[in-house]
Amino acid sequence: MADNFEPTIIGFTCNWCSYRAADLAGTARMKYAPNVRLIRMMCSGRLDPTFVLRALSGGADGVMITGCHPGECHYIEQNYKALRRFLLLRRVLAGLGIEPGRVKLVWASAAEGAKFASETTLFVEEIRKLGPLNWGKAVTGLENLQEEISKFEEVPA
């Protein structure tokens, strides 16, 4: 099983730099590991850490967060907010007993298709070494969680 384990990875990209880096990797026909599936957001600052948890609990073995290089953010400095959230999230994951290495932050400018491709392949290998997460399968009883949460939300402030 472990030998032919193919990780599933969700990648978050920003519209201006890293998504364009992925586009460039495509235009230049650079080959990389097919395990990453991308989501486009306007900015890495849009990344709600719960998106990462949702992906990990939903079957992803790793999550790659990508954005513009510090100082090059289309929205001036919002990638720094992504950086802060990423660092905090890794601590939270470690606290939950999940390897922090399952979440990775990569800066890639629109010109760095090669970097996007090589970092993706590298991350797939890192996750392959960590093995399957199986978090979603291991934890059951989540089906009614949303309902329970909404009960609390109805308590007047």
Add this chain to the structure above:
Amino acid sequence: MTDKKLERVGVYVCHCGSNIAGTVDVVDVAKWAQEKLGHLGVVITREYKFMCSSLGQELITKDIKELGLTRVVVAACSPHLHEKTFRTAAKNAGLNPYLVELASIREQVSWVHTDKAVATAKAKAVVAGAVSRVIENVALDEIKVPINPNTLIVGGGIAGIQSALEIANAGFHVYLVEREPSIGGHMAQFDKTFPTLDCSACILTPRMVEAGTHPNITLLTWSDVVNVAGYVGNFHVTIKKKARFVNEELCTGCGICQEKCPKKVIDEVYEAGLGYRKAVYTPFAQAVPNFPVMDKENCTYFIKGTCKACEKFCPTGAIDFKQEDQLINIDVGNIVLATGYDLFDARRVSNYGYGRLPNVFTSLEFERLSNAAGPTSGNIVLRDGKTVPKNVGIIHCVGSRDKNFNNYCSVICCMQGLKFAHLVHERTGATVYNFYIDMRTAYKAYDEFYQRVLEEGTLFVRGKVAEVTDAARYDREKGKLIIQVEDTLAGKQRRIPVDMVILSSGLQPRSDAKEVGKLFGISCSTDGWFTEKHPKLDPVATMTEGIYIVGCAQGPKDIPSSVAQGAAASARVLDKILQKEVALEPIKAMVDKDKCSGCRICNGLCPFNAIAFIADDNISEINPALCQGCGTCVAACPAGAISGTGFSDEQIIAQIDGLLLRNLEPVGA
């Protein structure tokens, strides 16, 4: 979700010839989507050779009309290519364009993977993600805002001047801001221009005068842009007009103040440190505007409290020692940045000895030396001011194409080096050596100029110069500068003694390019040049709508290219002005007043100051005109009170689930 009315989704898978179909089994993807995603509302899936063709688009528009589709997924290329195409097609068929989602199975799948089975499986996941997401899309309307017809141009070099004149001649108002006392830029410092050897001033100054006297151009020299707010069509700009200590209303530009000023200062800017100016000065005779500027740091009155010679002799009483910096607020619709370049500091290449060996000159110093209006009246002489050199070495690629400094080619240095070779040869009869890595003369009439310089007898050594030194080893080297170089064509080391060395220094981004980029909300490349929207198809626009980059601010280039870009940006600006209004992407954040607890976490997160706290209601509010839609506040709101249209939590979570193929079975089945 379950109580929602089921959407009617159409999925269109593009072959893109063999670009996609060569690696992805598109027929299988379409079939699979029909079978597995039917419970999500997929009513039709089709595959077609070229979805972006008019026939392909017709498939979609026909289905929207006949099958009553409420959502469309096109699995094809990157949304950056054809999102607009398919959104427009949907719009023409009566469907809100924001209910269309693109699944990139070309750039992200077929072009980057090789195994057909694996690629097809990934393509399915990408399609499943897009279908999941599109269901959560909501109809959005473009926001139309009026365009202010005024334009701000920052930088009065040749690119900025050209841009200003084009717009002004079309009948619209331009504010041309320049931080030096005069417009003209680097071109005003040059002697001759390659390859025609036109006198630089002769072709530039008429343009400067035209810009200075044009009724549609407000010229603000000795001024800096200090603040920029707003967005395309509606920028609010604050300009600091530095005190000149000369009343522009009264000054006639007669020049008596400069004559009488007793203080001589080395002119580091215009004369590149080779000549002098006074403490009150116009940088050169043809300066536009012709009002002098008082250099406060060096003026005797400002230092010691006495002198005022200029004031005494000024016939119109224009000298005003009490003048203060002035802040000017203007509203403009578009902004063109023509902020130019800095010359690479040749001191950094310490082995070439600039700054240590007196007779090593930079290219800009040589321009001033050879300029008839320069400090030596155009005589090409050594640093002592009298000796005419007998041998001159011109070193190319100083600071360019060099891993220690800048990787890029500075474009102009080869032609500049050839121009210098010609001028030295013509005026002094000296033997001229050019040391080059590769000779790059790729432009109209450039290579012909190279041939001409070859025929004139200039010597060329192909190789990167290792060192310039005054340490003689042989008698013939005594008192000379020795250029140590590997001649890569002859395959041997050479030591060539010369009297004068000219460094054809490269261009580099302005030292404050990063801060300027930040001020205007545009980004710089890793080299530090401003980043254009598309390197080939949109070279003067930026990612920030309404802001354009021209000339060397965008990257090294010669005068013809700078002029072309200046004009190109003006065409884009005029296009915007004539449309009278601009459609903004409706991707904005919004606060749900009922959910906002007034915690103000979001307030400090917004780089555009779009979020204001309404103290009376104890809630935060987002100004949609200022919001750029990055979504950082959406992610940060602890109460989930902020939603981002176009990139909502629901859309992203649905896409995550789709990509992980968690949406293949109907809920509860």
